[in-house]
Amino acid sequence: MAPTAQQVLNLAASEVGYSRWSDPATGTKYGRWYAERVGVPYFGANGVPYCAMFTSYVLVKSGIMPPGGIFAYVPSGINQARRAGRLVPVASAQPGDLIPFDWNGDGIADHIGFFVRWVRAGVMETIEGNTSTGAAGSQSNGGVVARRVRSTAQACGAIRPAYAAAAAPASTGSSGKPARLVVDGVGGALTVTAAQAVYNTPRDGKITGQWQPNARFWPALTAVGYGSGGSTLVRTIQYWVKTTQDGLLGPDTIKALQSALSVPADGVMGAQTMKAWQTWLNQKLGY
Structure with a gap:
């Protein structure tokens, strides 16, 4: 039975904090897994970008394949999803979707991660492999698994795996307007x-x-x-x-x-x- 989107996100969250720079083995955890899976040693070598292999790893370890199969090159994953009818507009992204990004606007996706929730219109929280923890480092080859907050402006749609149940809308917490704060200098x-x-x-x-x-x-x-x-x-x-x-x-x-x-x-x-x-x-x- 296929996992739910939340189960996949739970596994992705458990990987947050991984760093290729502190990995004692050659290459990366996700590259070594991918190399063994496809029988191509190259992917397990040092210096191979792993954002797409990270998403494939999390999905497969959770019990589901990415649309069209595992992939190490983001444009390939997009094309596979399009052929499978699993590519949707980023504006309709749901938890567990894969979000590819095109940083330089050349029409070729550079990076990919998991959609976690909407922060507000046009802004989303993600979990990504091979990124940096902030804007200062490389966004698509930073070496770590991290939670990020991203704009949809550079997103190339959303890839939707065939989860066991439709992904629920991202939680925005309790509804209703909070009461006016007393400006007392105490942050309770x-x-x-x-x-x-x-x-x-x-x-x-x-x-x-x-x-x-x-x-x-x-x-x-x-x-x-x-x-x-x-x-x-x-x-x-x-x-x-x-x-x-x-x-x-x-x-x-x-x-x-x-x-x-x-x-x-x-x-x-x-x-x-x-x-x-x-x-x-x-x-x-x-x-």
Whole structure:
């Protein structure tokens, strides 16, 4: 029985953090698998881009083939999906779809990853192989598996594997407009919920997956959960302020947010920064 889209995304998420640079063996985990699968040693060698092989690996390990079969070259995957009737417009992308990207607009796709959810119109969260964690590195040969936030402007449609059930619409959290925030300089659950509503991320009133030593950088923030994986809210903020999208609220992200809020950029989210953010959130919510 074919897996669900969520099962595939769960496996893709478990691969986040892999780096070819710390892999002790020749080539990459995904290239070695692909080379053995197709009987061509080249794909397991050093320096072979692996974004497409990553998507093939995740799908096959989950129990489903990409439309038309596994592929190592993104344009081949697009052509296979088109022939199979599994290529759809990116505007209708659903969780579990494969999103190919054309970075330089030459009509030839350069990169591919898994669609996770819509952040807002025209902006999506993805899980990609062989990328970088932010805009500073190579987007299609950065060597790591990472969550990214991408614009649809450079997407070349969406490839839809034949999952067991139709992919459900991406969750946008609870509906309804949050109440007006009291601008008190304390970032509790209500402030975080308002931010999650403004940035269109799932609402739970907490910034989760944070690294505890970073707590010294946000004394005015109280609604925090420690752990691994980072926060979807923080990752989305990082996309908009153009910092590394690792989901961790550190000084670089805070400085960029402070600059956007026109407050002193000292890298510490104290009461002044929190009040400015609360005021901005109220404005975005229409108060």
